[in-house]
Amino acid sequence: MALASSDLILRKMEESQERFDPTHIRPSAISSCARKQVYAALGYPANEEAMRELEGIAFLGNLLDRSLADFWSRMYPGKTYRQFELRTPYGIVAHPDIWVPGLNLDVEVKSVSVGAKYYGLPKPEHVDQLQLRLHFHHKYRKKEGVRGEIIYFFRETFLDPESWAPLSFTVEYDAEKGQELETRLNYIIECVERKELPEREGTNPDYFPCKSKTKYLQAECPYRDACWEGHTEEPATLVQEAEEILQRYAELDGMRKRFQQNADAVKGELQELQEQLNAIFDREQTERIAAGGYSMKRSYTPPRKVEYEAKGYYRYYLKKEEK
Numbered sequence: 001m002a003l004a005s006s007d008l009i010l011r012k013m014e015e016s017q018e019r020f021d022p023t024h025i026r027p028s029a030i031s032s033c034a035r036k037q038v039y040a041a042l043g044y045p046a047n048e049e050a051m052r053e054l055e056g057i058a059f060l061g062n063l064l065d066r067s068l069a070d071f072w073s074r075m076y077p078g079k080t081y082r083q084f085e086l087r088t089p090y091g092i093v094a095h096p097d098i099w100v101p102g103l104n105l106d107v108e109v110k111s112v113s114v115g116a117k118y119y120g121l122p123k124p125e126h127v128d129q130l131q132l133r134l135h136f137h138h139k140y141r142k143k144e145g146v147r148g149e150i151i152y153f154f155r156e157t158f159l160d161p162e163s164w165a166p167l168s169f170t171v172e173y174d175a176e177k178g179q180e181l182e183t184r185l186n187y188i189i190e191c192v193e194r195k196e197l198p199e200r201e202g203t204n205p206d207y208f209p210c211k212s213k214t215k216y217l218q219a220e221c222p223y224r225d226a227c228w229e230g231h232t233e234e235p236a237t238l239v240q241e242a243e244e245i246l247q248r249y250a251e252l253d254g255m256r257k258r259f260q261q262n263a264d265a266v267k268g269e270l271q272e273l274q275e276q277l278n279a280i281f282d283r284e285q286t287e288r289i290a291a292g293g294y295s296m297k298r299s300y301t302p303p304r305k306v307e308y309e310a311k312g313y314y315r316y317y318l319k320k321e322e323k
């Protein structure tokens with residue numbers, strides 16, 4: 001049987017995973033939890049399922065940066081690099097998604113969900129990732145005036161849904177910030193060399209960055225179980241003045257859940273009617289029917305999965321305390 005595109009993509013994803021060595025310290029993750037990087041570099045066993053959750057997102061980014069690099073190289077033939085090797089004298093290598101020497105331009109390509117706009121773009125961790133590379137260009141390649149750019153593609157819409165234009169941000173080199181990030185990188189390297197785990201940067205096993213949950217995606221750090229083994233939560237701080245707020249919050253949250261349950265019930269009945277309608281559409285071999293002053297058209301959208309990237313923001317977990 002001929003190879004399907006979906007199989008080909010899966011095969012390429014698996015190949016790229018085989019090339020990925022989790023024990024390499026990754027400057028691209030400079031702002032993610034340092035302890036997580038050290039776990040990976042020291043080869044601690046990871047939760048494989050949690051690892052796979054983000055593979056698709058990473059691969060999509062790869063496809064996008066390949067296309068964008070192609071556009072740039074057509075404008076500057078032979079002078080555009082994908083995954084250029086930006087080496088430090090101590091063996092750490094950073095990889096700009098796209099490096100356009102003719103423009104002194106280092107491009108970071110990101111695919112995010114539309115929801116990410118709600119929390120603000122560019123994401124600070126993406127700026128840090130690029131800032132560290134600008135620092136390497138400046139310090140180790142003696143390149144002056146390298147311009148950094150982060151381009152965001154939105155997984156649901158491709159373009160910015162507010163302006164229907166691509167969304168990119170310029171990042172200027174900041175020597176002080178660059179050095180601060182390199183110092184953090186050196187700290188991670190030292191921890192790996194000493195085989196010493198840094199302090200946790202997550203504050204609770206159920207919250208980001210250790211665990212996050214959105215409408216479409218449940219993600220957790222692949223080292224969460226090992227990291228929080230034996231942890232027991234400290235008792236909550238009693239703050240009398242928060243009483244009214246928490247009670248009102250509980251009331252509204254209860255209302256929201258009840259509305260949601262009603263909406264789910266209506267949705268269930270609508271789905272039953274849709275199945276009855278499908279039988280009619282199929283039998284009549286049409287995609288448009290009319291009756292009783294209404295017309296109905298159906299169109300098929302193939303199944304797809306929309307995923308959200310998690311970032312640092314507050315979530316509120318309300319729990320009824322025992323008396």
Ligand code: SF4
Nearest residue numbers: 033200202210221227
């Ligand atoms: S579980 Fe949380 S604190 Fe522990 S390594 Fe992962 S992200 Fe860091």
